[in-house]
Amino acid sequence: MHDQMEAFLDRVEQCNTFEDLYFQIGALRDLFQINHVVYHSVNRQGDPFALATYGAEWANYYEKEELYKIDPVVLSAFERFHPYNWKNLSWDKKHARRMLLDAIDGGVGNQGVSVPIRGPHGEFSLFSLSHSCTDEVWARFVANYMSDLLLVGHFLHQTARRIEHSSKEQEFVSLSPRESDALRLLGGGLNRGRVAEKLSISEHTLRVYIESARFKLRAANTTHAVAKAMSQGLIAI
Amino acid sequence: MHDQMEAFLDRVEQCNTFEDLYFQIGALRDLFQINHVVYHSVNRQGDPFALATYGAEWANYYEKEELYKIDPVVLSAFERFHPYNWKNLSWDKKHARRMLLDAIDGGVGNQGVSVPIRGPHGEFSLFSLSHSCTDEVWARFVANYMSDLLLVGHFLHQTARRIEHSSKEQEFVSLSPRESDALRLLGGGLNRGRVAEKLSISEHTLRVYIESARFKLRAANTTHAVAKAMSQGLIAI
DNA sequence: TGTACACTAGCCAGAAATAGGGGGGGAGGG
DNA sequence: CCCTCCCCCCCTATTTCTGGCTAGTGTACA
Numbered sequence: 001m002h003d004q005m006e007a008f009l010d011r012v013e014q015c016n017t018f019e020d021l022y023f024q025i026g027a028l029r030d031l032f033q034i035n036h037v038v039y040h041s042v043n044r045q046g047d048p049f050a051l052a053t054y055g056a057e058w059a060n061y062y063e064k065e066e067l068y069k070i071d072p073v074v075l076s077a078f079e080r081f082h083p084y085n086w087k088n089l090s091w092d093k094k095h096a097r098r099m100l101l102d103a104i105d106g107g108v109g110n111q112g113v114s115v116p117i118r119g120p121h122g123e124f125s126l127f128s129l130s131h132s133c134t135d136e137v138w139a140r141f142v143a144n145y146m147s148d149l150l151l152v153g154h155f156l157h158q159t160a161r162r163i164e165h166s167s168k169e170q171e172f173v174s175l176s177p178r179e180s181d182a183l184r185l186l187g188g189g190l191n192r193g194r195v196a197e198k199l200s201i202s203e204h205t206l207r208v209y210i211e212s213a214r215f216k217l218r219a220a221n222t223t224h225a226v227a228k229a230m231s232q233g234l235i236a237i
Numbered sequence: 238m239h240d241q242m243e244a245f246l247d248r249v250e251q252c253n254t255f256e257d258l259y260f261q262i263g264a265l266r267d268l269f270q271i272n273h274v275v276y277h278s279v280n281r282q283g284d285p286f287a288l289a290t291y292g293a294e295w296a297n298y299y300e301k302e303e304l305y306k307i308d309p310v311v312l313s314a315f316e317r318f319h320p321y322n323w324k325n326l327s328w329d330k331k332h333a334r335r336m337l338l339d340a341i342d343g344g345v346g347n348q349g350v351s352v353p354i355r356g357p358h359g360e361f362s363l364f365s366l367s368h369s370c371t372d373e374v375w376a377r378f379v380a381n382y383m384s385d386l387l388l389v390g391h392f393l394h395q396t397a398r399r400i401e402h403s404s405k406e407q408e409f410v411s412l413s414p415r416e417s418d419a420l421r422l423l424g425g426g427l428n429r430g431r432v433a434e435k436l437s438i439s440e441h442t443l444r445v446y447i448e449s450a451r452f453k454l455r456a457a458n459t460t461h462a463v464a465k466a467m468s469q470g471l472i473a474i
Numbered sequence: 475t476g477t478a479c480a481c482t483a484g485c486c487a488g489a490a491a492t493a494g495g496g497g498g499g500g501a502g503g504g
Numbered sequence: 505c506c507c508t509c510c511c512c513c514c515c516t517a518t519t520t521c522t523g524g525c526t527a528g529t530g531t532a533c534a
Contacts, residue, residue: 002239009384042473078470081356082395118355119318147246147388154387158319172316176510189461191490205512211492212510221520222491223460224426227474230467233315236280236359237464413480428520442482448522449480458490459521 004031005148012155018163021156022051028152029053032145034131035109039156042077042124049160058106067102070095077116077126083149085142086112087135104132111138115153119161121172122231127153175234179213182206184235187226241268242385249392255400258393259288265389266290269382271368272346276393279314279361286397295343304339307332314353314363320386322379323349324372341369348375352390356398358468364390412471416450419443421472424463 008028015021021039029037040050052059061067068074072089091097104110112130119125127149131138142149175183178199185195192210196203210222217232219225229235245265252258258276266274277287289296298304305311309326328334341347349367356362364386368375379386412420415436422432429447433440447459454469456462466472 006384075470078473079357081360081398082391116357118357120316120353123318147243150388150391151384154319161318178511186460187464189457189464191458193490201511202513204514207491208512214492220426221428223423223463226460226464227424227426227467230359230464231474233355233359233361236361237468415481430520438481439483441484444522445482446480451522 005151009151009155012152012159015159016163018051018160021159021163025051025156026053032129032141034129034141035107036128036130038126038128038130039153039160040126041160042074042126055107058103058108061102061106067099070099072096073112073114073128074126077114077124080114080116083113083115083142083146083153085139086114086130087138109133111135113138113142113149115149117153117157119157120233122233123157123161125153125157125160127156173216173232173234175213175216175229176209179209179216180229180235182209183213183226183229184237186210186222187230187235187237242388246388246392249389249396252396253400255288255397258396258400262288262393263290269366271366271378272344273365273367275363275365275367276390276397277363278397279311279363280359292344295340295345298339298343304336308336309333310349310351310365311363314351314361317351317353320350320352320379320383320390322376323351323367324375346370348372350375350379350386352386354390354394356394357470360394360398362390362394362397364393410453410469410471412450412453412466413446416446416453417466417472419446420450420463420466421474423447423459424467424472424474 008024008031011027012021012024015024025037025039029035036053038050038052038054040052041048050059062071070093072091072093073086076084076089091100100110109130109132111133112128114126114128117123117125117127129149131141133141178201181199182195185198186192190198192203192206196206199206210225213219213229214222214225217225217228219228226235230237245261245268248264249258249261252261262274262276266272273290275287275289275291277289278285280286287296299308307330309328309330310323313321313326328337337347346367346369348370349365351363351365354360354362354364366386368378370378415438418436419432422435423429427435429440429443433443436443447462450456450466451459451462454462454465456465463472467474
């Protein structure tokens with residue numbers, strides 16, 4: 001199995017189009033002999049993007065019903081670092097439990113595991129496997145292939161971002177130290193007076209920084225600028 | 238080697254203190270037979286934290302001279318997703334080249350590879366190996382152990398955050414749908430008038446949501462509330 | 475069958491942020 | 505040498521946000 005995984009990772013790295021990648025997603029499903037494999041970007045502002053072995057039916061239903069708003073798999077992804085078994089999420093809300101039943105009906109399976117993947121500039125993807133089996137069998141599967149899941153997730157993302165970057169030129173903003181300091185402190189709840197005090201500059205000067213940061217980030221106001229800077233990984237609160 | 242890496246990852250997972258982790262860092266250096274191993278958080282504002290096999294001399298010098306401000310290894314980390322060989326960075330700046338010579342003098346080695354690791358809430362760590370050898374030997378080393386480096390980096394970070402989180406407890410809040418809608422749209426740059434319009438409620442009502450969200454999140458103002466909600470994964474911009 | 479909480483709506487005064495404009499100094503790269 | 509970018513300071517007018525009140529409906533849960 002280990003050699004097969006190495007070979008798989010090599011094939012992923014050699015993909016040059018999303019079609020290639022989609023094919024590898026299917027190959028991985030066959031390799032693991034499970035119901036489904038999904039890789040999708042949970043990017044906040046970018047175009048939604050997904051490679052999934054799901055049928056279009058479930059995908060459309062999911063999209064239309066805005067299930068990502070209540071899906072514990074997606075919601076908890078933002079909090080997680082390590083791959084997580086879907087079994088360990090909180091399914092006690094009524095909506096969530098109903099969604100789970102819908103998902104099982106939709107052929108997704110009653111078991112799943114997701115790997116969160118974070119890149120520069122706030123890139124965020126989720127790599128998930130789902131299957132139908134008992135809790136025990138699935139727990140063993142997850143434990144056995146933990147390392148492989150991490151690597152596959154990483155290489156899928158690596159390849160996806162290479163393909164994406166080759167197709168379009170993206171502009172990344174960078175903030176000057178003072179600008180990011182200003183936004184960070186503002187995001188920390190300090191008002192302009194406090195921030196200026198903390199940075200040992202006049203409030204007027206501070207304003208220049210905030211405005212230039214807003215301009216760079218194309219933000220409508222301070223709150224927007226802080227939110228954008230956070231989602232692009234430029235600052236951390 | 239593969240079995241040894243698996244065993245190593247297990248030992249890392251079993252660490253319960255930073256001292257344990259530091260011991261494993263040293264063990265990894267011996268396992269790879271290289272000069273140095275470092276794991277450190279590159280958090281922009283948070284408490285600096287590092288586990289390194291370096292001597293205190295170089296570490297102090299690095300810290301005192303604020304070399305992280307000009308170190309290409311650190312600066313390019315923010316842009317990278319995949320592990321990167323230090324050879325491929327831009328050392329053409331005058332400061333950078335001088336720093337490199339200092340580092341070689343300091344026993345760091347003339348070769349290195351770094352693995353960027355990103356977690357929730359803007360966590361950002363760097364896991365680096367350094368050594369003294371020829372470019373060719375090092376390139377082979379990096380290529381051979383790429384997967385291992387990724388896994389070790391991941392598990393080091395995973396364990397470090399577990400140890401850190403166990404020492405301080407966090408409070409979890411939950412927002413009502415309207416509250417999170419309000420914060421999400423505000424974070425998107427809309428002003429209160431626009432948000433109220435979009436949610437089809439009066440601006441006065443919207444304010445109640447913002448204030449209750451602020452209260453729940455213990456935020457000083459709207460910007461703070463949005464930032465906190467984002468960093469806790471309650472909303473995504 | 476309360477009790478809690480989400481959701482809705484309004485008013486007012488004061489504090490804070492934004493939108494424009496003006497100025498200057500210094501460090502680094504082409 | 506110029507050009508760019510970062511850094512620092514000041515003014516006024518307008519818009520927006522915040523904090524302090526009151527008060528009704530509906531739903532979920534114990």
